Amino acid sequence: MTILDFTTVPAYAAPRAKAPLERVTVPRRPVGEHDVLIEIAYVGICHSDIHQVRDGWSPGSYPMVPGHEITGRVLQAGPGVTRFAVGDRVGVGCLVDSCRVCANCRAGREQYCRRCVNTYNDHDRNGEPTYGGYSTHIVVDEAYTVRIPDGLPLDTAAPLLCAGITLYSPLVHWGAGPGKQVAIVGFGGLGHMGVRLAHAMGAEVTVLSQSLRKKEDGLRLGADHYWATADGEVFEKLAGTFDLIVSTVSAPLALGSYLGLLADDGVLVNVGAPEEPVSFDLGRLLQGRRSLAGSMIGGIAETQEMLDFCAERGIGAEIEVIRAEEVNGAFERVLASDVRFRFVIDATTI
Numbered sequence: 001m002t003i004l005d006f007t008t009v010p011a012y013a014a015p016r017a018k019a020p021l022e023r024v025t026v027p028r029r030p031v032g033e034h035d036v037l038i039e040i041a042y043v044g045i046c047h048s049d050i051h052q053v054r055d056g057w058s059p060g061s062y063p064m065v066p067g068h069e070i071t072g073r074v075l076q077a078g079p080g081v082t083r084f085a086v087g088d089r090v091g092v093g094c095l096v097d098s099c100r101v102c103a104n105c106r107a108g109r110e111q112y113c114r115r116c117v118n119t120y121n122d123h124d125r126n127g128e129p130t131y132g133g134y135s136t137h138i139v140v141d142e143a144y145t146v147r148i149p150d151g152l153p154l155d156t157a158a159p160l161l162c163a164g165i166t167l168y169s170p171l172v173h174w175g176a177g178p179g180k181q182v183a184i185v186g187f188g189g190l191g192h193m194g195v196r197l198a199h200a201m202g203a204e205v206t207v208l209s210q211s212l213r214k215k216e217d218g219l220r221l222g223a224d225h226y227w228a229t230a231d232g233e234v235f236e237k238l239a240g241t242f243d244l245i246v247s248t249v250s251a252p253l254a255l256g257s258y259l260g261l262l263a264d265d266g267v268l269v270n271v272g273a274p275e276e277p278v279s280f281d282l283g284r285l286l287q288g289r290r291s292l293a294g295s296m297i298g299g300i301a302e303t304q305e306m307l308d309f310c311a312e313r314g315i316g317a318e319i320e321v322i323r324a325e326e327v328n329g330a331f332e333r334v335l336a337s338d339v340r341f342r343f344v345i346d347a348t349t350i
């Protein structure tokens with residue numbers, strides 16, 4: 001067990017807000033009763049990693065090690081661990097703890113627990129900073145660890161832990177399925193997962209993207225229709241069409257225009273997180289009893305359900321694997337929408 005007794009591990013961190021990431025070492029807690037020590041294999045680069053490193057949402061905690069799309073293998077299990085054994089293929093998403101007693105926690109909606117602990121840029125119950133998956137190892141309570149089914153490669157599975165569940169949860173909650181018209185707004189890391197998942201659920205899927213640049217990819221991944229929103233006529237042609245629209249864009253959206261695309265009783269769900277407030281005409285909701293909603297990742301059991309769903313259907317993310325030292329350039333390419341569709345860091349290069 002000696003190799004496992006380390007307390008610091010290599011990682012890539014931003015030393016302060018807006019600074020480039022650099023290689024550092026960070027502490028990991030000793031493996032506790034219910035913890036697993038995970039040797040990280042891959043970690044996805046999520047748009048929110050960039051938001052947080054650049055302090056777009058709220059004052060961050062530095063040094064900041066981003067990364068909440070983590071896959072790897074169990075290297076050590078605490079004595080009280082019952083669900084995992086050494087060597088198991090596992091994943092960790094956006095949460096590493098929550099209060100476990102509130103209504104949300106008891107209902108498996110840990111992501112809405114007011115005391116949930118984020119995988120990074122947060123503090124655990126003991127007040128220690130949490131460091132994410134741009135690292136070689138992480139220690140996580142087994143209750144916040146999921147199993148990666150054998151059918152899913154660890155690299156293409158990594159983005160499922162955030163991008164995948166972020167789309168899966170609202171698609172299930174609002175009933176995407178046969179006979180339903182579903183539109184996905186934005187066709188990047190989140191959007192491409194939305195297309196694959198909604199198609200697998202049996203819905204008729206439309207992509208609404210700024211341009212037709214990625215149309216071939218969209219149709220290949222399961223979209224039935226692909227429209228460029230830069231062509232304003234789309235909003236007239238498709239008025240009243242969709243039962244469900246999921247917006248994945250992190251820039252402010254012309255909500256009024258998109259609400260007009262909803263059928264009666266349709267729902268527009270926002271899963272992107274624009275840094276600026278948006279305004280729109282509430283009258284758009286009155287017509288046809290439309291709803292505007294939000295959704296944030298998913299619970300732990302639901303994340304497992306999503307992984308099993310993806311494994312059965314051979315669904316993974318479309319990825320570009322990079323070495324850790326390429327991470328700063330990758331951030332710039334994400335901001336320029338120059339990635340198809342998710343960067344994944346090979347953690348052995350950290």
Ligand SMILES: [Zn+2]
Nearest residue numbers: 046048162163
């Ligand atoms: Zn994310």
Ligand SMILES: [Zn+2]
Nearest residue numbers: 099102105113
């Ligand atoms: Zn709770």
